[in-house]
Amino acid sequence: MIEQVFFYIFAVVAVVTGLLVITHRNAIYSALFLVGTFFCIAGMYVLLNAQFVAAVQVIVYAGAIMVLFLFVLMLLSAGEATPREPLSAQRFFGFLFAALLLLQTLMLFHVVRATGQPGEMTQEAVRRTGSSELIGEALFKNFIYPFEVVSILLLLAIVGAVVLGRKRS
């Protein structure tokens, strides 16, 4: 029962802060609301018994990516409150299509019965061994090739960001 209370708190706060991200005029407030959303999602990961993913979410998303966003926002002085944009046709159709997508997404849950082949990592097995050990084991046994490719991808991102950020002489 206490789990349900926490779930509803996290879910409502995540959705509300998500709405505030896209509607607030000041971009810095949007970034801070997005940090709130990330924390709520991390809370939901803990409820799903994925503690390692929750910790990585807070460290990487809330701790590194959003800090980078705030740096760039401050550098570009994009934090001033922009004047309220008029409700142009593009914004109206944007919200309309988002609403239609929401209808489709909610209809999916009534029409489609998603079934898969259940594996053997039941909740008890995960609790017994710990999710970090299981993820590490899967990463280095079954997913070793994507793991190495992701390390090369991160190197590419570093080199790309440095090359793009150089001053043109």
Add this chain to the structure above:
Amino acid sequence: MIPLSHYLIVSGLLFVIGVAGVLTRRSALVIFMSVELMLNAANLALVAFSRSLHSIDGQVFVFFVMAVAAAEVAVGLAIIIVIFRNRETTNVDEINLMKW
């Protein structure tokens, strides 16, 4: 235990909010933030399925998605900074020509 559908509804809502943000906002940085929101909604769906289907592969996939998202943010913000250096604006309505 909370049923899978509850988590999927939250994930769908967050994804649609991200889509609305991409379609309606004009600041390039807020659009980028909405894309991150969409990625997080997908991550939430992955972890929810990982628990419901008794597999650890969903969480491993989330790990990779986060790594790719971090790389994408680094390069994307570098691009935005370069565009701002040349055009003095982050309003995507004004960045509609590749070169003039």
